[in-house]
Amino acid sequence: MSGDQKVKGPWLIATIIVAIIAIGLSIWGAITFATEKEWSWGKATAALGFGTWAVIGGILWFAGTAFFIMELAGFTIYNRKLVRYKLNWDSIDISIVALTAAVYGGALAATGGLTIIPGFTWIRPANALTPVFGILFGIPGCLGTAIGNFLADAFAGYLGWGSIGGFIGNFILAYIPYKMVSDPSLRSPKAWFELYVSIIIGSIWCSAYISWWLYVWGPQVSPWPLVGLPAALVWGWFFPFVIVNNLLVSAILSGPITYILYPVVKNWGLLWTDRIKISS
Amino acid sequence: MSLEFGLYVERDTFLHRLDPRSKLVMVIVSILYPAFFNNPIFTGIYFFYLIGLCTIGKIGLKRFLLIIYASAVFLIASLILWPTYIKEGTPFIEIHFPWGWIYRATDLGFLYALNNMFRIVIPVVAMILYVSVTKPYYIVQMFDKLGLSYKIGMAFTIALRYIPVMFYETVQIIEAQSARGQELRRGSLVKKIKNFIPIFIPLLIRMLRITVITSMSLEARAFGASKKRTYIDEIKFTKKDYIFATIMTTILVVAIVMRMLGIGRLPIPYA
Numbered sequence: 001m002s003g004d005q006k007v008k009g010p011w012l013i014a015t016i017i018v019a020i021i022a023i024g025l026s027i028w029g030a031i032t033f034a035t036e037k038e039w040s041w042g043k044a045t046a047a048l049g050f051g052t053w054a055v056i057g058g059i060l061w062f063a064g065t066a067f068f069i070m071e072l073a074g075f076t077i078y079n080r081k082l083v084r085y086k087l088n089w090d091s092i093d094i095s096i097v098a099l100t101a102a103v104y105g106g107a108l109a110a111t112g113g114l115t116i117i118p119g120f121t122w123i124r125p126a127n128a129l130t131p132v133f134g135i136l137f138g139i140p141g142c143l144g145t146a147i148g149n150f151l152a153d154a155f156a157g158y159l160g161w162g163s164i165g166g167f168i169g170n171f172i173l174a175y176i177p178y179k180m181v182s183d184p185s186l187r188s189p190k191a192w193f194e195l196y197v198s199i200i201i202g203s204i205w206c207s208a209y210i211s212w213w214l215y216v217w218g219p220q221v222s223p224w225p226l227v228g229l230p231a232a233l234v235w236g237w238f239f240p241f242v243i244v245n246n247l248l249v250s251a252i253l254s255g256p257i258t259y260i261l262y263p264v265v266k267n268w269g270l271l272w273t274d275r276i277k278i279s280s
Numbered sequence: 281m282s283l284e285f286g287l288y289v290e291r292d293t294f295l296h297r298l299d300p301r302s303k304l305v306m307v308i309v310s311i312l313y314p315a316f317f318n319n320p321i322f323t324g325i326y327f328f329y330l331i332g333l334c335t336i337g338k339i340g341l342k343r344f345l346l347i348i349y350a351s352a353v354f355l356i357a358s359l360i361l362w363p364t365y366i367k368e369g370t371p372f373i374e375i376h377f378p379w380g381w382i383y384r385a386t387d388l389g390f391l392y393a394l395n396n397m398f399r400i401v402i403p404v405v406a407m408i409l410y411v412s413v414t415k416p417y418y419i420v421q422m423f424d425k426l427g428l429s430y431k432i433g434m435a436f437t438i439a440l441r442y443i444p445v446m447f448y449e450t451v452q453i454i455e456a457q458s459a460r461g462q463e464l465r466r467g468s469l470v471k472k473i474k475n476f477i478p479i480f481i482p483l484l485i486r487m488l489r490i491t492v493i494t495s496m497s498l499e500a501r502a503f504g505a506s507k508k509r510t511y512i513d514e515i516k517f518t519k520k521d522y523i524f525a526t527i528m529t530t531i532l533v534v535a536i537v538m539r540m541l542g543i544g545r546l547p548i549p550y551a
Contacts, residue, residue, distance in 0.1 A: 023470070027469060027470070030469060031469075089429075089431055089504075090495075090504055091494075091495040091496075091498035091499045091503045091504065092491070092495040094431050094434055094435045094438070094495070094503070095438070095490075095491045095492075095494040095495040095498065096491055097432075097439070098435040098436075098437075098438035098439045098442065098494065099438075099439075099442060099487050099490055099491045099494065100487070101435070101436075101439035101443075102438070102439045102441075102442030102445065102446045102487075103446045103483060103487045105443040105446070106442070106443045106444070106445070106446025106447040106448075106449070106450055107446065107447075107450050107483065109443075109447050110446075110447045110448075110451050110454070111450065111476065111479070125473060125476045125479075125480075128473075128476070128480070129480065132484070143435075144439070147435065147436060147439055148439065148443075151436075151439055151440060151443055152443075154287060154407060154408075154411055155287065155443065157347070157349065157350045157404060157408060158350065158404060159403070159404060159407040159408070160311075160403040160404050160407070161311055161403055219318070219396065219550040219551050223551050224315035224316065224551065225314075225315055225399065225550075225551050226312070226314065226315050226399070226403075227399070227400070228354075228358060228395075228397065228399035228400045229361075229396075229400075230361055230362065230365060233361060248469075248473065249473055249476075252470060252473045252474060253473060253474070253476060253477060253480065257477065257480055257484070260481055261481070261484055261485075261488075264485060264488060270488065270492075
C-alpha cells in the first residue's frame with residue numbers, strides 16, 4: 001500500500017461518517033418536522049432556554065459580523081494567522097458578485113418550495129448553491145449569496161428588518177465552506193470531509209445568526225422592537241427549521257455540483273485561488 | 281412579485297422624480313417608526329400613509345396584491361401567535377374549531393397581534409415602494425453619493441437586472457429536462473433533491489458564460505479606469521427632496537416624542 005493510500009483511508013472513513021451524520025440528521029429533522037404534531041427538534045431547542053440561546057447566538061452573531069467586516073476590509077485568516085489579502089474588485093469580481101446574486105435569487109424563486117408533505121412543509125433547493133459559490137468564488141461568491149438572498153426577499157415581498165440579519169447570515173453560509181475546504185477541486189477525501197463539516201457548521205451558524213438578530217429585535221427583548229416575532233417561535237421553530245433546510249439540500253447537492261463545476265471555473269480563470277493574493 | 285421586468289415600475293410621478301436619497305430617508309423612517317408604538321391605531325395610520333404614497337407612486341396592481349398577500353400572511357400568523365402570550369384585557373374572541381382547537385384572544389391580545397402585523401409589514405411596504413419608484417441606475421449613483429463603493433452599487437444593480445433572466449433560465453432548464461423525461465418531484469426525499477443536479481449544472485454553466493461576457497462588457501466601457509465616476513444623468517437633491525425628507529424626519533421625531541410621553545402604548549408587558 002502506498003503512503004498516499006494510507007493517508008486517504010482514514011479521511012475516507014471520516015468523510016463517510018460525517019456525510020452520514022449530515023444527511024441523516026437533516027432527513028431526520030425534515031421527517032419529524034413533517035410528521036410530528038409538536039416538532040421534537042423545536043421542543044428540544046426551546047427547552048434549552050432563551051437565555052442559553054441568547055448567549056450562544058450572541059457569540060456567533062458577533063463573531064460572524066466580525067468575520068464579515070474583516071473580510072470586506074481586506075483581512076483574512078490564513079494558516080491560523082490574520083493576514084492582508086488583495087482582491088482587485090475588478091470587472092470579473094463585480095460580475096461574479098452580481099451573477100451569483102442573480103442566480104441565487106432567481107433560482108430561489110424558480111425552484112420555490114420542494115414539498116415534503118403536500119400543503120404543509122417544503123425546502124429550498126437553491127440553498128445548496130451557497131457552499132458552491134463560497135468554495136469556487138471565495139469572497140465575491142459569499143457577497144453574491146448575501147445580495148441574492150436580500151434581493152430574493154425583495155422580490156417575494158418580505159424585505160424587512162430581518163433581511164439585514166439574513167444578509168450576513170447567508171454570507172456566513174457560503175463563507176464557512178470557503179474558509180474550511182482546503183482543496184476546491186474536491187479531488188481528495190480530506191476535501192470532502194472538510195466540505196461536510198463546513199456545511200454542518202455553516203448551517204448552524206447561519207441559522208443562529210439570523211435567529212439571534214430576530215430575537216434581540218423582538219418585542220420580548222428590545223424596548224424598541226423592530227421585528228414582531230415571539231421568542232418561542234424564533235428559537236423553537238425558525239432556528240431548527242433553517243438548520244434542517246440548509247443542511248438537507250447542501251449535504252446532498254453541494255458536493256457533486258462543486259466537483260462537476262470545478263474544471264470549468266478553473267479553466268475560465270474564475271477560481272478564487274487564482275484571483276486572490278495573500279500577503280503576510 | 282412579477283419577475284418579468286424586475287422591480288422598477290416606469291412611471292412619471294412625484295415619487296419617481298425624487299432623489300433616491302430622500303426616498304431612502306422614507307425607508308429608514310419606516311423601519312424605525314413601528315418601534316415606538318405597540319398600539320395598532322398609530323402603526324395603522326402610518327401603514328395607510330405608506331399605502332397612500334404607493335398610490336401616488338402608481339406602483340401597479342400586482343404590487344398592491346403583493347402587499348395585501350404579505351399583510352394577510354403576517355396578520356394570520358400574528359393573530360394565531362400573539363394572543364397566546366397576552367392574557368391582559370377582557371375576552372374578545374372565542375372560536376371553537378371542529379378538530380377541537382379553541383382560539384381565544386383578549387381585546388389587548390388582538391390589538392397587539394394587529395400591531396405586530398403592521399410592525400412587520402410597514403418596512404416591507406416601504407421597501408417595495410422604494411424599489412418600485414427608483415431606477416436601478418440611480419441606486420448606483422446613490423451608493424456613490426453616499427460615499428459607499430459604487431462597485432457594490434453596480435453589482436447590486438446588475439444582479440437586480442439579471443434575477444428575472446436567471447429565473448426564466450431556471451424555468452426553461454426545468455422544462456427542458458422534464459421534456460427529456462426527468463421527473464423532478466418523484467421519488468424519495470433524497471431522490472427529489474438529487475433531481476436538482478441536472479437543473480443546477482446547466483444553470484451555473486450559463487451563469488459562468490454571462491459572468492465572462494458581463495465582465496468583458498464592463499472592461500470595454502472602461503469600468504474602474506477612473507476613481508472618480510461620472511454620470512450622464514446625475515441625481516440632484518432639490519427643494520422638493522428637502523421638503524419630503526423633512527416631512528419624513530418630522531414624523532419620526534413626533535413618534536419619538538409620543539413614545540416619551542407614553543402615547544400609543546397598550547397596557548401590556550411587551551414593547
